[in-house]
Amino acid sequence: MARVPVAVVGAGNMGRHHVRNYAELTGADLRAVVDRNVERAEALAARYGARAFASVAELLERAPEVEAVSIATPTITHREVAEALLAAGRHVLVEKPIAATAADGDRLTRRGRERGLVLAVGHVERFNPAVRELKRRVDAGAMGSLLSLVARRVGVMPPQVADADVIVDLAVHDIDIFRYLLGADRPDAVYANAGRAVAEDRFDFADAFLRFDGVACLLQVNWVTPVKIRSLAVTGTAAYAEVEYVTQDLRWFPARPLESVDTFAELEAYSGREPERVELARREPLALELEEFLRAVRGEPAEVVSGEEATRSIEIAAALAEGAERR
Numbered sequence: 001m002a003r004v005p006v007a008v009v010g011a012g013n014m015g016r017h018h019v020r021n022y023a024e025l026t027g028a029d030l031r032a033v034v035d036r037n038v039e040r041a042e043a044l045a046a047r048y049g050a051r052a053f054a055s056v057a058e059l060l061e062r063a064p065e066v067e068a069v070s071i072a073t074p075t076i077t078h079r080e081v082a083e084a085l086l087a088a089g090r091h092v093l094v095e096k097p098i099a100a101t102a103a104d105g106d107r108l109t110r111r112g113r114e115r116g117l118v119l120a121v122g123h124v125e126r127f128n129p130a131v132r133e134l135k136r137r138v139d140a141g142a143m144g145s146l147l148s149l150v151a152r153r154v155g156v157m158p159p160q161v162a163d164a165d166v167i168v169d170l171a172v173h174d175i176d177i178f179r180y181l182l183g184a185d186r187p188d189a190v191y192a193n194a195g196r197a198v199a200e201d202r203f204d205f206a207d208a209f210l211r212f213d214g215v216a217c218l219l220q221v222n223w224v225t226p227v228k229i230r231s232l233a234v235t236g237t238a239a240y241a242e243v244e245y246v247t248q249d250l251r252w253f254p255a256r257p258l259e260s261v262d263t264f265a266e267l268e269a270y271s272g273r274e275p276e277r278v279e280l281a282r283r284e285p286l287a288l289e290l291e292e293f294l295r296a297v298r299g300e301p302a303e304v305v306s307g308e309e310a311t312r313s314i315e316i317a318a319a320l321a322e323g324a325e326r327r
């Protein structure tokens with residue numbers, strides 16, 4: 001397999017995981033790490049035998065062999081950084097959200113298409129093995145008709161997120177998963193209640209309702225709850241399923257008729273019913289995401305989240321935020 005020469009722009013919290021994974025993947029040849037904080041780039045590059053640069057311009061000039069680049073800089077900079085790389089003919093994987101606004105997302109998508117380049121977006125939850133298996137079961141009809149999806153993504157505020165509110169930063173993950181599982185494009189109804197509980201300058205909690213073709217999706221995101229929860233519950237006519245994103249667990253409960261119970265022991269047994277065990281091979285979702293990106297770069301069939309799809313998610317997030325702000 002040809003190894004794709006790659007670089008990572010942004011050596012912070014997320015970028016370091018891109019760097020580590022590229023260094024480990026057989027399909028990638030990690031050449032460079034770029035960060036405007038050049039000491040940060042140098043420290044990370046040195047660990048993995050790559051070169052360090054302080055800007056995209058320097059990367060393009062001094063490492064022209066690089067064909068594909070991950071962007072893990074703050075969301076507000078995605079448009080500018082991705083545009084420079086696409087204009088220079090590099091394939092791009094930009095972290096989620098694609099950009100701070102849907103207009104910028106559209107612009108990047110157009111640029112990628114015009115140049116015939118891969119523009120993939122890091123909606124990493126799609127690559128979680130539990131989500132993949134759930135999607136397979138939904139598509140195979142094992143859940144029957146879907147009735148509702150309930151997602152929670154809560155925890156304390158990460159100090160480095162200074163440029164995005166909780167809807168742009170967190171809700172886009174779940175909006176993307178709703179669209180993916182339902183095979184849907186736009187919701188026909190959205191409503192959000194959001195506010196500023198701890199942060200003064202932007203939404204740090206939101207509770208939202210979205211409806212796609214009659215399927216209700218409930219979403220809770222915040223930077224307030226003192227425990228980290230990343231979960232999804234899906235109710236279908238033939239089964240109920242729960243996903244724990246962090247542990248990659250899929251809990252599966254096939255539909256069953258109501259049983260009449262007489263004793264307390266029977267009642268306890270009925271109520272405390274265990275799910276069917278779903279054995280899944282655990283894998284780091286980011287590694288799977290990057291493998292697909294590299295496949296796309298090599299021109300092979302690949303499952304990447306496109307610019308169009310990612311732009312739709314940010315458009316929906318903006319509609320939720322606008323509605324909440326108006327109210």
Ligand SMILES: NC(=O)c1ccc[n+]([C@@H]2O[C@H](COP(=O)([O-])OP(=O)(O)OC[C@H]3O[C@@H](n4cnc5c(N)ncnc54)[C@H](O)[C@@H]3O)[C@@H](O)[C@H]2O)c1
Nearest residue numbers: 010011012013014015035036037072073074075095096160
């Ligand atoms: N997929 C996920 O689950 C996930 C998780 C966390 C963050 N993210 C995304 O990753 C992105 C980065 O988040 P983070 O938490 O790693 O941020 P961070 O602040 O920890 O790191 C960003 C780095 O980019 C550098 N930088 C800023 N502007 C630059 C530029 N123009 N050129 C080169 N370097 C530049 C900064 O010096 C910093 O080191 C955000 O878009 C965020 O939404 C995604």
